[in-house]
Amino acid sequence: MSAEKSLDRRDAVLRLLADRGETVVVTGLGSPTYDVAAAGDHDRNFYLWGAMGGAAMTGLGIALAQPDVPVLVVTGDGEMLMGMGSFAAIAKQAPANLTVVVIDNELYGETGAQETHTASGADLAAIAKACGVKNTCTITDMERVDALAQDVHKVGAGPRIAVLKVARTSTKKTLAIREGAYIKARLRMALGLSVD
């Protein structure tokens, strides 16, 4: 599978977020949080630094509350493996404004680069499809990342799950804001809600 893992994760995330408009972005802990922070802080970003396995469901909660706002979850393969049941919950709710992008390097990057189960064949896009999500894909080239970037910032026909196979290269840890209460309040205000 090594030939498929060619995407540069920073470049891919940068392209996904280049024309983000009103999109709310939730990040899974570890490298996806750094990737999104590296693309530039934004008042519609909600960074997770923990709560492993919770990124997709946090995105679902926002998507159901704000059906007209595109919601993009950017998470990793290890984080998504821990919350695979979320695919079934998302499929059942079928929010048209939710996309989950899994940045899959087949590694636990935070803990010493141990292989995740995607390295030995666990296929997160296929799992999502088997859970009932109709729009799933695995992407290995930048042209399709650019095509995905056109879709994720629009309300579509249903939830999308996209797995991006990325290279195992290490990246700089870009510090995202860790003050959770602040980014919570900041996002609510950006959505025109009261702080509390």
Place this chain on the structure above:
Amino acid sequence: MNHAHPKPPEASAGLPQWPDRIFDVLTASRIKQVAYVPDGGHARLIESCRQAPAMRTIGLTTEEEGIALCAGAWLGGDRSVLLMQSSGVGNCINMLSLIQVCKFPLLTLVTMRGEWGEFNPWQIPMGSTTETALNTAGIGTVRADAPDAVEDVVHHAASMAFDGGAAVAVLLSQKLIGAKVFVPGGTAI
């Protein structure tokens, strides 16, 4: 996970009314997202919420999904509630860091097992530590033991959550719900 509680009442006549009082409180509290793991003690309430046009029920595969969902709901401007059984509280512990770090309001209604007349020894370890586990994870607890107390307890818990910004679990005791009766040789669905 064993989420078997007594079967939900088919009709209200002569049956406990406290689930309907909880539904009234959730309606008055403008709850929009109702996350749940199926549970017999909550079955009547889940069905009421499912039929309520102003509410959306979100079935979970495991309870910690509901903690993250409730956080997301608040970020998006919806009030939510998480319905689960005491056995599921243990599944939530690390995810509750999301609530604590970000100071999210949280309202969860927990039906208790493993206490009053429990017949299943596998329910007792989690049931007997549910309150301690929640408190240790930064979640306040209030308990309802009697049918007449339920509405008031849930109302004040909802106020603490959505006005006071607190994370609160209402423990609906097994004494209130009724101990599950296991009939050897009985029919399982």
